[in-house]
Amino acid sequence: MMRARLQKSKKSSTITHPSNCCIINDINRDASINSSSASSKSKLPLQIFGLVSKDRPWPRKERNCVFYSTDCDKTALINNFQKRGWQKVPAFDGEWNLYWACSQNCRYIFGVDHPYRMRSDQMINHFPNSMELSRKDLLVKNIKRYRKDLERKGDALAETMPMHTKLGVGGTRYMHLDIIPMTFVLPSDYNLFVEQFHKNPASTWIVKPSDKSQGIGIYLINKLSKLKRFAYEARTFYPHFHRDTCVISKYIDNPLLIGGKKFDLRLYVLVTTFNPIKAYLYNEGFCRFCTQRYDQTEIDNVFMHLTNVSIQKNNKEYNTIHGGKWSMQNLCLYLDSIRGEGVWEKLYRRIKETIRHSLDAVAPVMANDRHCFEVYGYDIIIDNNLKPWLIEINTSPSIQSTTKNDCTLKTRLIDNVLDVVIPPSGMPDERWSKTPSKESLKNFTLLTPVVLPKSRTKMPTTVDTLPTGKKSMCHQRKAKNLMKCLVGASMPTPILTKKMAKKSKTLAKRCTTNVSLSKRMSK
Numbered sequence: 001m002m003r004a005r006l007q008k009s010k011k012s013s014t015i016t017h018p019s020n021c022c023i024i025n026d027i028n029r030d031a032s033i034n035s036s037s038a039s040s041k042s043k044l045p046l047q048i049f050g051l052v053s054k055d056r057p058w059p060r061k062e063r064n065c066v067f068y069s070t071d072c073d074k075t076a077l078i079n080n081f082q083k084r085g086w087q088k089v090p091a092f093d094g095e096w097n098l099y100w101a102c103s104q105n106c107r108y109i110f111g112v113d114h115p116y117r118m119r120s121d122q123m124i125n126h127f128p129n130s131m132e133l134s135r136k137d138l139l140v141k142n143i144k145r146y147r148k149d150l151e152r153k154g155d156a157l158a159e160t161m162p163m164h165t166k167l168g169v170g171g172t173r174y175m176h177l178d179i180i181p182m183t184f185v186l187p188s189d190y191n192l193f194v195e196q197f198h199k200n201p202a203s204t205w206i207v208k209p210s211d212k213s214q215g216i217g218i219y220l221i222n223k224l225s226k227l228k229r230f231a232y233e234a235r236t237f238y239p240h241f242h243r244d245t246c247v248i249s250k251y252i253d254n255p256l257l258i259g260g261k262k263f264d265l266r267l268y269v270l271v272t273t274f275n276p277i278k279a280y281l282y283n284e285g286f287c288r289f290c291t292q293r294y295d296q297t298e299i300d301n302v303f304m305h306l307t308n309v310s311i312q313k314n315n316k317e318y319n320t321i322h323g324g325k326w327s328m329q330n331l332c333l334y335l336d337s338i339r340g341e342g343v344w345e346k347l348y349r350r351i352k353e354t355i356r357h358s359l360d361a362v363a364p365v366m367a368n369d370r371h372c373f374e375v376y377g378y379d380i381i382i383d384n385n386l387k388p389w390l391i392e393i394n395t396s397p398s399i400q401s402t403t404k405n406d407c408t409l410k411t412r413l414i415d416n417v418l419d420v421v422i423p424p425s426g427m428p429d430e431r432w433s434k435t436p437s438k439e440s441l442k443n444f445t446l447l448t449p450v451v452l453p454k455s456r457t458k459m460p461t462t463v464d465t466l467p468t469g470k471k472s473m474c475h476q477r478k479a480k481n482l483m484k485c486l487v488g489a490s491m492p493t494p495i496l497t498k499k500m501a502k503k504s505k506t507l508a509k510r511c512t513t514n515v516s517l518s519k520r521m522s523k
Contacts, residue, residue, distance in 0.1 A: 065086060067095050067096045067098075068086045068088055068097065070088075071102045072100070076407065077100055080415050097427065098122075098428060101126060106130075110367070121429060122428060123373065126372060126395060127271075127372045129367050130366075130374055133358070135211055136209075137210040139358070143358065146177075147172075157450065157452065160175065161174075169252055171196075176353075179389070179390050180249075180390050181252060182196070184196075185245060185247055186246045193248060197224060203222070203250065203253075204299060205249065206220050207219055207246050207248045208249070209244065213394060215306045220305060221248075252389055256382045256383060258289070258326075260293040261289050262307065266285055267285040267378040267380060268375060268376070268378070270282070270421075271374045271376065277447075278435075280441065280446055281352060281445045282443055284328060284413070286326060287326035287331055288308070288324060289312075291303050291304075291315040292315070309398075320403075322403060323402040325403065325406065339386065343386065346386075347382065347388065356448070356449065356450050358393065360450075370431075371428075377398075378390070379392040379394070416441075420444060
């Protein structure tokens with residue numbers, strides 16, 4: 001009887017209090033989720049940066065707009081997101097469609113120990129191992145491997161110069177792949193650097209930390225005594241991950257100067273996929289000028305050697321109105337007016353080839369993910385011979401605006417990037433082929449693979465197949481030979497064609513008439 005009464009009381013309590021039933025069900029569901037997550041090897045929450053698992057499938061609600069999240073609230077980003085009517089959500093709630101993240105959060109999402117995956121309607125602005133291109137020591141390693149691979153294949157791009165030619169700043173004999181200055185990684189390559197340094201003790205070198213940006217830790221040297229720390233580390237042995245690696249590069253001591261000041265180019269490159277490579281160069285880069293006139297002897301003055309805005313803005317001579325920046329159009333007009341018309345077109349083609357070589361060098365090792373795209377910031381210096389040199393690549397180029405023109409440029413850049421990476425449907429989709437229309441490219445130019453011009457054939461021996469400028473030279477040369485043969489000079493007679501035979505007869509007639517006239521005049 002007591003058992004029957006207890007069962008009746010339980011039934012009545014569940015019926016008379018439906019709210020309690022919902023609470024109990026929610027508690028049981030949370031307990032089951034907590035128990036399943038506790039039993040798993042990784043104790044990560046289910047909702048991290050919009051990742052999904054078996055317990056949290058695709059969102060059921062249909063989206064009327066794009067949800068975005070960002071780690072940097074910059075004007076150029078926020079204005080473009082709001083212009084499209086997108087809504088901002090926190091990064092950790094997992095509702096975003098586009099996440100403009102910093103590189104650290106991206107590496108965390110794509111970490112090896114991360115058990116989750118992204119949804120098909122989500123995109124992020126970094127590739128998993130983008131440091132292969134942005135970290136200075138890894139970039140040098142990839143470019144060197146790229147050269148050797150092409151050389152093994154016998155590719156024409158790996159063509160080298162003769163052994164007796166003098167090496168330039170790049171320090172290599174490659175004719176088409178000399179895109180970076182001679183560079184060594186310290187402390188591992190310290191002995192190789194010392195050997196090269198003794199060949200030219202008067203040279204200047206620049207030291208850069210491998211994983212720093214904004215000019216932090218950069219300095220110039222012309223003596224080995226400034227590298228004692230690396231000399232000690234090269235002789236000692238301990239795990240590599242404890243070392244603070246640096247790269248030391250041959251300093252380009254003959255830069256192209258404008259107004260006596262050194263400058264470099266900041267160019268933006270959008271990469272949507274690495275397999276195959278789909279890369280686009282933004283046509284509206286800018287020049288960054290130093291605030292003091294260039295002097296090669298003063299190697300300790302960073303205001304005349306380093307063009308980083310984060311360094312130059314600390315100088316009293318820094319101009320806050322134009323920010324020490326020049327547009328690419330001004331540089332184009334300047335070079336064409338000073339160096340001749342068409343010079344900028346040739347230089348711009350070389351710059352595009354340099355950028356494409358760097359992308360081809362890292363493509364085999366890059367983790368190509370269909371959720372990813374990347375905007376790289378390329379730093380390129382032009383020497384006095386109008387040769388571009390790749391100095392550095394940034395995975396998170398600054399979007400902060402220092403001037404009004406800078407704000408306009410970067411706002412247009414982000415607007416154009418979103419037009420290219422977002423599918424025509426307006427919603428991110430990993431199944432999209434990432435082939436934008438010509439209208440959406442706007443200021444972007446496709447970076448095609450580097451193709452060398454066809455090798456010139458052997459110089460033809462006939463006169464008619466020569467160019468007009470070389471025809472006259474050939475006529476003069478052969479006319480001299482014929483005159484020498486007619487006057488009895490000691491040289492072999494040339495092989496004559498029918499046309500040449502007729503010309504020789506006419507020349508012989510002219511010579512005989514001239515001789516007869518001279519005899520008559522003498523009489």
